[in-house]
Amino acid sequence: MSDNFNISSSPHLRTKVTTDKIMLAVLIALLPAAFFGIYNFRDQNAWIVVVVTVASAVATEYIYEKLMKKKITIKDCSAAVTGLLLALNLPANAPWWMCILGSVFAVLIVKQLFGGLGQNFMNPALAARCFLLISFTGRMTNFVYDGVSGATPLAQLKAGESVNTMDMLMGYTAGTIGETSVIAIMIGAMLLILLEVIDLRIPGSYIVSFVIFIVLFGGHGFDGQYITAHLCGGGFMLGAWFMATDYVTSPITKSGQIIYGVCLGILTGLFRLFGASAEGVSYAIICGNLLVPLIEKVTLPKPFGKGGEK
Amino acid sequence: MKSDRHRKIKEGRDKRMALFTFKGGVHPSDGKDLAKNKSIVELEPGEELVYPVSQHIGAPAKLVVKAGDQVKKGQKLAEAGGFVSAPVYSSVSGTVKKLEPRFSPTGSKVNCVVVENDCEYTEVDYEPVKSLEALSKEKILKLISEAGIVGMGGAGFPTHVKLSPKEPDKIEYVIANCAECEPYITADYRRMLENPEELISGMRVILKLFDNAKGIFGVEDNKTDCIVKLKELIRDEPRMEVIALQTKYPQGAERQLIYATTGRAINSSMLPADAGCVVDNVETIIAIHNAVINGKPSMERVVTVSGDGVNEPGNFKVLFGMNQRELVEAAGGLKGEPKKVISGGPMMGFSMLTLDTPITKTSSSILCLMNDEVAEYETGACINCGKCVEVCPSRILPTRIAKYAERLDEEMFVKHEGMECVECGACSYVCPAKLQLKQSIGSMRKIVLANRKK
Numbered sequence A: 001m002s003d004n005f006n007i008s009s010s011p012h013l014r015t016k017v018t019t020d021k022i023m024l025a026v027l028i029a030l031l032p033a034a035f036f037g038i039y040n041f042r043d044q045n046a047w048i049v050v051v052v053t054v055a056s057a058v059a060t061e062y063i064y065e066k067l068m069k070k071k072i073t074i075k076d077c078s079a080a081v082t083g084l085l086l087a088l089n090l091p092a093n094a095p096w097w098m099c100i101l102g103s104v105f106a107v108l109i110v111k112q113l114f115g116g117l118g119q120n121f122m123n124p125a126l127a128a129r130c131f132l133l134i135s136f137t138g139r140m141t142n143f144v145y146d147g148v149s150g151a152t153p154l155a156q157l158k159a160g161e162s163v164n165t166m167d168m169l170m171g172y173t174a175g176t177i178g179e180t181s182v183i184a185i186m187i188g189a190m191l192l193i194l195l196e197v198i199d200l201r202i203p204g205s206y207i208v209s210f211v212i213f214i215v216l217f218g219g220h221g222f223d224g225q226y227i228t229a230h231l232c233g234g235g236f237m238l239g240a241w242f243m244a245t246d247y248v249t250s251p252i253t254k255s256g257q258i259i260y261g262v263c264l265g266i267l268t269g270l271f272r273l274f275g276a277s278a279e280g281v282s283y284a285i286i287c288g289n290l291l292v293p294l295i296e297k298v299t300l301p302k303p304f305g306k307g308g309e310k
Numbered sequence B: 001m002k003s004d005r006h007r008k009i010k011e012g013r014d015k016r017m018a019l020f021t022f023k024g025g026v027h028p029s030d031g032k033d034l035a036k037n038k039s040i041v042e043l044e045p046g047e048e049l050v051y052p053v054s055q056h057i058g059a060p061a062k063l064v065v066k067a068g069d070q071v072k073k074g075q076k077l078a079e080a081g082g083f084v085s086a087p088v089y090s091s092v093s094g095t096v097k098k099l100e101p102r103f104s105p106t107g108s109k110v111n112c113v114v115v116e117n118d119c120e121y122t123e124v125d126y127e128p129v130k131s132l133e134a135l136s137k138e139k140i141l142k143l144i145s146e147a148g149i150v151g152m153g154g155a156g157f158p159t160h161v162k163l164s165p166k167e168p169d170k171i172e173y174v175i176a177n178c179a180e181c182e183p184y185i186t187a188d189y190r191r192m193l194e195n196p197e198e199l200i201s202g203m204r205v206i207l208k209l210f211d212n213a214k215g216i217f218g219v220e221d222n223k224t225d226c227i228v229k230l231k232e233l234i235r236d237e238p239r240m241e242v243i244a245l246q247t248k249y250p251q252g253a254e255r256q257l258i259y260a261t262t263g264r265a266i267n268s269s270m271l272p273a274d275a276g277c278v279v280d281n282v283e284t285i286i287a288i289h290n291a292v293i294n295g296k297p298s299m300e301r302v303v304t305v306s307g308d309g310v311n312e313p314g315n316f317k318v319l320f321g322m323n324q325r326e327l328v329e330a331a332g333g334l335k336g337e338p339k340k341v342i343s344g345g346p347m348m349g350f351s352m353l354t355l356d357t358p359i360t361k362t363s364s365s366i367l368c369l370m371n372d373e374v375a376e377y378e379t380g381a382c383i384n385c386g387k388c389v390e391v392c393p394s395r396i397l398p399t400r401i402a403k404y405a406e407r408l409d410e411e412m413f414v415k416h417e418g419m420e421c422v423e424c425g426a427c428s429y430v431c432p433a434k435l436q437l438k439q440s441i442g443s444m445r446k447i448v449l450a451n452r453k454k
Helices: A019-040 A046-067 A078-088 A096-114 A124-135 A153-158 A165-170 A182-194 A201-217 A224-232 A236-243 A254-274 A281-298 B002-015 B137-146 B187-194 B196-209 B224-233 B254-262 B282-292 B324-330 B387-391 B398-406 B410-415 B426-430 B437-453
Strands: B040-042 B048-052 B076-079 B094-103 B109-117 B173-178 B214-220 B240-245 B277-281 B300-306 B314-319 B340-343 B365-369
Touching (some): A046 A096, A078 A124, A078 A236, A165 A182, A201 A224, A201 A236, A236 A254, A236 A281, A254 A281, B040 B187, B048 B094, B173 B254, B187 B224, B187 B300, B224 B240, B254 B277, B277 B282, B314 B324, B324 B365, B387 B426, B398 B410, B398 B426, B410 B437
Parallel strands (some): B173 B277
Antiparallel strands (some): B048 B109
16 A cells, blocks of 8 residues: 555535634734724824733733743734734723733733633633723723813713714724724724624624613613714724624624623613713623623524424 | 424425525535536446445445355345345456455445456346336335445445335435535536436336325536436426525535425434435436346446546546546546545545545545645634534534533533534534534544444
8 A cells, every 4th residue: 555645534625714814804903993093192102002012912822821831822813812902992091011911911811821712701801901990990091182181972971961973983082092983993893794704693783782772771862963972982883893792702602692792782781871980891791701601501503403303 | 283294394395495405504615627527437447346345334245255256247245234234246247356354445444355357247137127117116125125225425325225214105205316515526417417317217216116205306506507407307207306406515415405405304313204205316316227227236336536636537437346546547647646535525525545445335436635624724722703503504513512522521412412413524614723523523423322322
C-alpha cells in the first residue's frame, strides 16, 4: 500500500467562516463608532482611552495564557473586541488606570477565569463597565462635552428637559466614547447583518419591546421625539446591535433569542423609567445574560418528526 | 384518529406545494460540473476482483464457494446470512483464488472472496421475466432478495426488507431518491439522463408490490434536464409523479426527502413505512429493474470518479469487486498527490487510507481532493454562534449534544435528543470553530445503540 491519504470522520468539507473571521468582522464593524468617538471627543484625547483599553485587554489575555501555559489565543481577536467594546463604553476623560483595571476585570475575571472564549456567562465588556460604574461612579458618569461638564441627553430627558434628537442621531452629544452616534453604530450593524454575523432576532425584538414599554409606561404616549431620544441615547443602539447579540452570552435557540430580546427591552425600560439612573442598557443586558440558561431550557426546539409516533 | 392525522399531514403537504424542502441544511459548493457532462463509460475489470461478504447492513453473507472453485459471472459466492442480509455474486468468470480478510472502503477488515478473472465473462443463464403482470408480489420480493440488492446510495440496507413492510397496503408513496444532494457525485444524474427507462421500469416493479402507492421521483432542481426528461417519460404513467426539490444538502436524507415530497415527518424511532413511504435511490431502483425484468443479480453500478485530484473526472459503469485504483486510472490517474481520497460523497463518505480497496454495492463515488479542509483548520472553542442549530435538519442542538457526547453523558445525550441526529454532517461543515460535532455525536449514538442491544 503506497498511498497514505488523510483519514478523518465525515464531513470532509468545511466552510471558510472561522471564529477569527467572525471576531475580526465585529472589530471592523465597531470601527465607525470608534473613529467617530475619537473625533467627537478629540479635545479630551479619547484615542488614548481606546488604545490603552484595547491594548491592555489583549495584553491581559496574552499574559494570563502565557503564565498558565495555555495556547495563546489573542489571534482570534476576541480580546481586542472586548477591549474595544469596553473602550466605547467609557467616558473620554477616563483615567488610564481605570481603562487598564476595566480590561483586566473583563478579560481575566469575567472571561479567562470562567474558562476562556465561549465559557463566560456575562458579556465581559459590559460586566467590566458595570464594575467600574459601581466602583467609580463619579468618574464614570462625569461626561464632558465641548469643554463643559454636563448631563447626557438621556439624563436631560429624565429631568424633563428637551433634547435635540438630530444631534443624538449624528452623535454630537455627551456620553461614552462609542455610544453617541447612532449613524456610526448603524453602519457597523449593517455590515454585520450583511456578513450574516448577526440577524435581526435579538436587536429587533429588543427594540420593538422597548418601544412598546416606553409608549405604555413613559408617560408621553406615542411621542415620536421622546421615543427617538430613548432609542438614540444611553448606549441603547450600541447595546442592542453589538452587546445583546454577543453569541456567547445570548441564547442559542431561535425562539429563545426573541424571548431574550423582549426581556432586555422590558428590563431596559424598567431601569430607565423606574430606576435611579437614566441609563440601564448595560444592567439590562448583564441581567439578561443571567437568564440565558433558563431561556434556553424552555425554548428547546422540537426535534424533526417528534410526536409523530403511533 | 389516525386518519385524522393523515388528513392533516396531507393538508400540510398541499400548503407546502411551492417549497418541497425541509428546514435547515447547507449549500456547499457542489463541484458537480467536473463530471456532470461526462457520459457513463463501461470499464473492463482487471485480473483480480475482491468481494467483501459484508457490503450491507445486517448479517454478513455466508460463503458458498471455496478456494479453487470455478465460478461464472452471475454465480452466487455467498448467500444471505439471515433475513436482514444479502447474497453476493461474482461479477466475472474465473477461479476463486482465496478467501481472506481485506480492507473495505469504510476502513474495516472484512472477509472477502478473491476471484481471478479469466476474462471470458462466461455467464450463468439468467431468466428474464416474460411478463411483469404475471408475477406475484412474493415472486418479485424473492427475485429482489435473491439478487442481493441493497440500498446503493450508501446506507446498504437490504432492499427486500425495506420492500416488505408489515402492511403493504398502507404504503402510499414509493419515493425514488433522485436528489443526489452530495457535492461532486453525478452518477445518479447520468443514470437519469442515460437510463431513465430502466429507472421507470424499476419503479413500475416496486409499485406492483404496493397497490395503493403512488411513485414519486424527487429530483433536486439543479437537475432540470432530468426533471424534464422524467416528466416526459412518465406522461402515460398515472401512478407516477416527478417532484422538483430545492437544491440543498441533505435533501436526499431519507427523513428529509419524505418530508419534502409528502409533508410527513418521521423520527429515529420510526420507519418510512410508518409514514406510508418507501424510499429507494436511483441506482437501487435500476438494480431492481435488472433483477426482476432481466433476471440478473446485483453486480454492477455507476461510480463517479471526481475531485481536483484526478486528471479526467468521469462516470463509470463498473463491476463490483473491481479495484478502486483501476477506476482512478481510467479517470486519467491522480493529479499530483491528493491529500484525501473519499469513497462516497464529501459530506457522508469515508476517507480511505489507500485506493487498493474494492468497489462495493455502496460505492457511489471516488473523490480525490488535493486539499484536506478538515486538516487545514485547527479546532477552537464553541462560541455559541448557533450556526449548527440553524442548519441541523433534525432540529436539535448539535453543539450541546456533542458536549454531552464528549463527556460520555448518555443520559443527557438521549434526553436532549442526540439519537435524532441523522449524521448528515451539516453542523461540522458550518462550525466556525471547526469542531468535529458530527463525529462526537455519531460515536455516542453508536455507544447508545450498542448499550440498548445489551
